[in-house]
Amino acid sequence: MAKKVLMKGNEAIAEAAIKSGCLHFFGYPITPQTEISEYMAKRMPKVGGLCLQAESEISAINMIMGAAAAGSRCLTSSSSPGISLKSEGISYIVGCDLPCVIVNVQRGGPGLGGIQPSQQDYYQATKANGHGDEHVLVLAPSSVQEMAQLTSEAFDLADIYRMPAMILADGALGQMMEPVDFDVMSKRDVPEKTWATNGTEGKRKKNIINSLLIDPVELENSVIARFKKYDEIAEKEVKYEEYKCDDADIVIVAYGITSRICKTAIAAARAKGIKVGLFRPITLWPYPKKQLGALADKAKHFLVCELNMGQMVDDVKVATECKKPVSFFGRTGGMIPSPDEVLAEIEKLAATL
Amino acid sequence: MTTNILLAGFGGQGILFAGKAIAKMxxxxxxxxxxxxSYGPEMRGGAANCSVIVSDEEIGSPVVVTPDILIALNLPSFDKFEPKVIAGGKLIYDCSLIDRTSDRADIEVYGIPATAMASDAGLTGMANVIVLGYLLKITGLFEYDAFLEHMLAGIPPTKAALIEKNKKALEMGYNYAK
Amino acid sequence: MVVFDKPKSLSPVPFHYCPGCTHGIVHRLVAEVLDELDLCGKTVCVSPVGCSVFAYNYFECDMIEAAHGRAPAVATGVKRTHPDNIVFTYQGDGDLAAIGTAETVHVGARGENITIIFINNCIYGMTGGQMAPTTMPGQVTTTSPYGRDRRIQGSPIRVCEMLSTLDGVAYAERVAVNTVPNVKKAKAAIKKAFQNQIDKKGLSIVEVLSTCPTNWGMTPEAALEWVKTDMIPFYPLGVYKDADVKELNPTSTKEVNE
Known part of the structure; x- marks a missing residue:
């Protein structure tokens, strides 16, 4: 049998989760990610796991909270409007320091928006998944292989750092099929879950999973401790790809599906003699600030490309300390730019350098 | 070498299946x-198309805008995508459903009455496979025998009855002479 | 010789509840039942948002503090992960019958094999006396200052009656803790609700009519009297459902899969 399998991105996430030891999936149908639920519904009973369709996104994320508290590796998935509903639960899960994996296969917004691919939840994912000083790990795959790979890494990261990890994908990645190799899943050492609420058996003190700290001193200390952990993550866990950046005058910064469109445009631009490269953040939180910043001394211009109105621009400006101009090109509402549109933007910029 | 293929038609014509067969191969x-x-709110009917890119190097954008090969199985798809075929590209269309042809001189145009052929041969619903056979003949994209083997291997045991039909349809398309 | 002691399932800390509030009685009843059935070591309690938000300080079992109204969903996650744990939620009326209505109905529809202890005191206590989904017609609260007008604020929800219509619910009983005999009955109901979980019968809920002298603006004694004169006539005590719905609840899925 061939080593690789042809799969939809959504299915690859589900299968990678199962291969990573995920035994509990709680979800609610929403386009364009429903294949994850459907795949789980088929597969989970065969591997001794559970796929439960909740009555709402709110319930699904709270079932995740319970399963995570009980020590399970668990997954929930949704698309943009559903993620907004989950935001309360995400904040509680962060406040309780529980590990879980959350998938957002983004669609166009705001509101009910549309069902075509978007990256309009960048701010929400990287800055404010819920209320309070909080972050979740955010991984942005750009291929079906990475949908699988990063899902397995997300489970390990979540367990190591006791926090949620989010796969921030989009409708195109969810719906497209590419070959996947499941032999390269993450296999990091993860700590034992001695904190889990699964009964004391009279052998230990009770475990309490709680985000309520009524004393502000205590709450401040807990937030500060969590932010120290965030610093450690930023130091150790950033992931990114540099593509033809060595001699690049123009560096495009793009993630997910958009980065691939940019790669096609870059090939065309290079054929025309324009020195352009791509910096692709794979972790959107923590953001590869240092690594992108290092390019600011060499490149002349940064061009941010996204399927939104420019939500990542601020992060690029901060990372490059505004040493070089940062401009933006994107489409939104479910529209995907063609490589030619990106190329035109590159050529326009190149003419000004 | 990269080949950008766009398959387009109505939902229910087996566009996605045909694309998958190429992708798997x-x-x-x-x-x-x-x-x-492409995906939309409806489960059946409406426009369906799919982009398939085959390459020996890393694939960038998965969206085929200017196809090297266009397979058009209905008139709206023909009208929409025929002008987009890249110069030197190939257009394959179902001439039993599309009553016009292309007057572009810079592309190769191949009509095949796939839906009528399928219906005449008792293979209703298999025009997509006939077109795949024709595609193999015209483009030499893959070896016929290898493609047949792969396509048949993708048919689940519960639908074993379809094996012979698929075989026949692919053969009909491959042997179709203009 | 100790003739009266704290149950082992209660932590050795004082409650924070107001004078005359019956939360303390219900906590104790639950703890006594956990002791008598020897369940503390395998129990996980999911506490709510409301006056009993600090319940995690009071019970000796493993504790999870859920978001407002979400305890049944959280409990579902725990129970489905560890079906052999004993899982119970402890929720007030705003939590269970307003913001968490969907979670409450669907935990019943699924027949989750858990136990729900539902405190109905007709008011939001922790936030200072606002109208609850169970606030009585005509009852004055800070957000129904002229008395609850059913034409404007709607009518109260009778939770046991509503849940007893669901196939997945095994047991629904309403009790009160305003008199010693009623406290005894309440304990028997709570014990049955936990025994049902051990026996994998499905969802069990015990609704306990409770007092809130502080926000009702009454003395503790008057509050107990009001339970008798006003609450019980509107929320009749008794068993609303008692059935073995084992074949309809998740405890039987393992056998189904095998």
């Missing part, structure tokens, strides 16, 4: 491949 030939469907 490409994967098993150790090529890079991507398959991207």
């Amino acid at each position: 490409a994967m098993d030939s150790d090529l890079q491949v991507s398959w991207l469907p």
Whole structure:
């Protein structure tokens, strides 16, 4: 049998989760990610796991909270409007320091928006998944292989750092099929879950999973401790790809599906003699600030490309300390730019350098 | 070498299946491949198309805008995508459903009455496979025998009755002479 | 010789509840039942948002503090992960019958094999006396200052009656803790609700009519009297459902899969 399998991105996430030891999936149908639920519904009973369709996104994320508290590796998935509903639960899960994996296969917004691919939840994912000083790990795959790979890494990261990890994908990645190799899943050492609420058996003190700290001193200390952990993550866990950046005058910064469109445009631009490269953040939180910043001394211009109105621009400006101009090109509402549109933007910029 | 293929028609014509057959074959030939469907709120009917890119290098954008090969199975798809075919590209269309042809001189145009052929041969619903056979003949994209084997291997045991039909349809398309 | 002691399932800390509030009685009843059935070591309690938000300080079992109204969903996650744990939620009326209505109905529809202890005191206590989904017609609260007008604020929800219509619910009983005999009956109901979980019968809920002298603006004694004169006539005590719905609840899925 061939080593690789042809799969939809959504299915690859589900299968990678199962291969990573995920035994509990709680979800609610929403386009364009429903294949994850459907795949789980088929597969989970065969591997001794559970796929439960909740009555709402709110319930699904709270079932995740319970399963995570009980020590399970668990997954929930949704698309943009559903993620907004989950935001309360995400904040509680962060406040309780529980590990879980959350998938957002983004669609166009705001509101009910549309069902075509978007990256309009960048701010929400990287800055404010819920209320309070909080972050979740955010991984942005750009291929079906990475949908699988990063899902397995997300489970390990979540367990190591006791926090949620989010796969921030989009409708195109969810719906497209590419070959996947499941032999390269993450296999990091993860700590034992001695904190889990699964009964004391009279052998230990009770475990309490709680985000309520009524004393502000205590709450401040807990937030500060969590932010120290965030610093450690930023130091150790950033992931990114540099593509033809060595001699690049123009560096495009793009993630997910958009980065691939940019790669096609870059090939065309290079054929025309324009020195352009791509910096692709794979972790959107923590953001590869240092690594992108290092390019600011060499490149002349940064061009941010996204399927939104420019939500990542601020992060690029901060990372490059505004040493070089940062401009933006994107489409939104479910529209995907063609490589030619990106190329035109590159050529326009190149003419000004 | 990269081949950008766009398959387009109505939902229910087997557009996505045909694209998958190509993608699976490409994967098993150790090529890079991507398959991207259009998707909408409706389950049946409406426009359906899918982008398939086959390459020996990393695939960038999975969206085929200017196809090297266009397979058009209905008139709206023909009208929409015929002008987009890249110069030197190939257009394959179902001339039993599309009553016009292309007057572009810079592309190769191949009409095949696939839906009528399918219906005449008692293979209703298999025009897509007939077109795949024709595609193999015209483009030489994959070896016929290898493609047949792969396509049949993808048919689940519960639908074993379809094996002979698929075989026949692919053969009819491959042997079709203009 | 100790003739009266704290149950082992209660932590050795004082409650924070107001004078005359019956939360303390219900906590104790639950703890006594956990002791008598020897369940503390395998129990996980999911506490709510409301006056009993600090319940995690009071019970000796493993504790999870859920978001407002979400305890049944959280409990579902725990129970489905560890079906052999004993899982119970402890929720007030705003939590269970307003913001968490969907979670409450669907935990019943699924017949989750858990136990729900539902405190109905007709008011939001922790936030200072606002109208609850169970606030009585005509009852004055800070957000129904002229008395609850059913034409404007709607009518109260009778939770046991509503849940007893669901196939997945095994047991629904309403009790009160305003008199010693009623406290005894309440304990028997709570014990049955936990025994049902051990026996994998499905969802069990015990609704306990409770007092809130502080926000009702009454003395503790008057509050107990009001339970008798006003609450019980509107929320009749008794068993609303008692059935073995084992074949309809998740405890039987393992056998189904095998």
